[in-house]
Amino acid sequence: MDVIALDDPTDAQIRQWHAVLAAVHAADPAGEPAPEAEHTAERLLGAGAETRLWAVPDGAGGFAAVAALRLPGGPGADRPAEIDIQVRPGHRRRGVGGRLLAVAAGGLRADGRSSVIAQVLAGTPAVPFLESYGFECVVTLRGLLLRLDDLPEGRVAGLVAAGPPGYGLVRWRGVVPDEHADALARAKDAMADLAEYEGTPWDAHRVRETAEMVAKRGDDLYTVAALRGPAIAGFTEVVVPLGAAGRAAQYDTAVVPEHRGRRLGIWVKAAMLEWLATERPDVREIETDNAGDNVHMLAVNEELGFRWQRESREYLARAADLPR
Ligand SMILES: CC(C)(COP(=O)(O)OP(=O)(O)OC[C@H]1O[C@@H](n2cnc3c(N)ncnc32)[C@H](O)[C@@H]1OP(=O)(O)O)[C@@H](O)C(=O)NCCC(=O)NCCS
Incomplete structure (x- = not known):
C-alpha cells in the first residue's frame, strides 16, 4: 500500500482530502457540523512547516485515507506532536490506519519528538485502534454544548x-x-x-x-x-x-x-x-x-447553560513504542 507525502498539496489533492473527511463525517456525524471544503483548503494550505500531511491513494483517483501530524513549537521542540488519521469507512480494518501511523511515527522520530497525542471520541473505532498500538488514555473530556438561543x-x-x-x-x-x-x-x-x-x-x-x-x-x-x-x-x-x-x-x-x-x-x-x-x-x-x-x-x-453532548479522550504514546 502506497503512502504519499503531501508537502505542497495541489487543488485536486485538497479536494480528495476533503472527500475523505466528508465520507468519515457522513458515516459518523457525532453531532458535529459537516466539514466545509473551504475550511479544509484553508487548513491544508495554512498548515506550514509545522504540519506533515500524508495520504493513501485508493487506486481510483481519490484517497482512501489521510493523516496529519502537527509538530508544534518548531523542529525538535520538547512537546508532544498531534496525530489525526481518517480512513474512509469502506477501507477500514485492512491496516491502512496502522500504515499511516507507522509513517507518521517515522516523521515524529525524525523530528526528535518523544511522544504524540490524539484526541478522539469515546465509543468510536479510534479507541480500539489507538489502544491496539499502545496509546494510553491520559484525559477524559466531557463535550458540552451551549445553544445561545436557549439562554x-x-x-x-x-x-x-x-x-x-x-x-x-x-x-x-x-x-x-x-x-x-x-x-x-x-x-x-x-x-x-x-x-x-x-x-x-x-x-x-x-x-x-x-x-x-x-x-x-x-x-x-x-x-x-x-x-x-x-x-x-x-x-x-x-x-x-x-x-x-x-x-x-x-x-x-x-x-x-x-x-x-x-x-x-x-x-x-x-x-x-x-x-x-x-x-x-x-x-x-x-x-x-x-x-x-x-x-x-x-x-x-x-x-x-452548557449541556452534555459527547465524551472524548486524549491518548498519548511514546515515539519509541510506535510501529516502524
Ligand atoms: C480509527 C481509524 C483511523 C482506524 O483505521 P483502520 O484503517 O481501520 O485501522 P487498522 O486497519 O490499521 O486497524 C488496526 C487495529 O486497530 C484495531 N481496530 C481498528 N478499528 C477497530 C474497530 N472498529 N473495532 C475494534 N478494533 C479496531 C484492531 O486491533 C485493528 O487490527 P485488526 O483489524 O487486525 O483487528 C478509522 O476507524 C477512522 O478513520 N475513524 C474515524 C476517524 C478517527 O476517529 N480517527 C482517529 C484519530 S487518530
Whole structure:
C-alpha cells in the first residue's frame, strides 16, 4: 500500500482530502457540523512547516485515507506532536490506519519528538485502534454544548454585572497585546493540572505562537481576561473557526489559584458571551471539552447553560513504542 507525502498539496489533492473527511463525517456525524471544503483548503494550505500531511491513494483517483501530524513549537521542540488519521469507512480494518501511523511515527522520530497525542471520541473505532498500538488514555473530556438561543433573557447581563470588586475586564482579538503577554503566560500555567503531561511551561513566546497558529488556519481567537492590577487573575478563550457554520469552540479557561472562589470563571465566560453577541452574532453555539474530574469548570458551564453532548479522550504514546 502506497503512502504519499503531501508537502505542497495541489487543488485536486485538497479536494480528495476533503472527500475523505466528508465520507468519515457522513458515516459518523457525532453531532458535529459537516466539514466545509473551504475550511479544509484553508487548513491544508495554512498548515506550514509545522504540519506533515500524508495520504493513501485508493487506486481510483481519490484517497482512501489521510493523516496529519502537527509538530508544534518548531523542529525538535520538547512537546508532544498531534496525530489525526481518517480512513474512509469502506477501507477500514485492512491496516491502512496502522500504515499511516507507522509513517507518521517515522516523521515524529525524525523530528526528535518523544511522544504524540490524539484526541478522539469515546465509543468510536479510534479507541480500539489507538489502544491496539499502545496509546494510553491520559484525559477524559466531557463535550458540552451551549445553544445561545436557549439562554434566558438577562442571564448573561446579570452575571457580567455581578463581577467581584477589585477586578477589571480586558479583551482582545487574535494575539495578546504586549502589555498582557507575560501575565497571560503566568495565568496559562494555572492550567497545569490539565497540561501536566505536556510538561512545558508557558512563556510570552509560546502564548503568541499559539495565537498565531490559530490565525494562520484562518480562525478567529477571542480572549477575555480579569485583571487584578497588571496581573491576569483569570481568562477565557473562544475560537470561531473559518466557515464555522455558527459553532464556536471554547479553548482554555483558567483562574489563577489565589483568585479562585470569587466567581471569576463564570464572570469572564459571561463577558465573553456578551462580547460575542455584538462582535460575532453569527455564532449560535459554543462547544467545550471539560476534564471529567474538573467539577468546578463543569459546574460553571452548567450554570451558564452548557449541556452534555459527547465524551472524548486524549491518548498519548511514546515515539519509541510506535510501529516502524
Ligand atoms: C480509527 C481509524 C483511523 C482506524 O483505521 P483502520 O484503517 O481501520 O485501522 P487498522 O486497519 O490499521 O486497524 C488496526 C487495529 O486497530 C484495531 N481496530 C481498528 N478499528 C477497530 C474497530 N472498529 N473495532 C475494534 N478494533 C479496531 C484492531 O486491533 C485493528 O487490527 P485488526 O483489524 O487486525 O483487528 C478509522 O476507524 C477512522 O478513520 N475513524 C474515524 C476517524 C478517527 O476517529 N480517527 C482517529 C484519530 S487518530
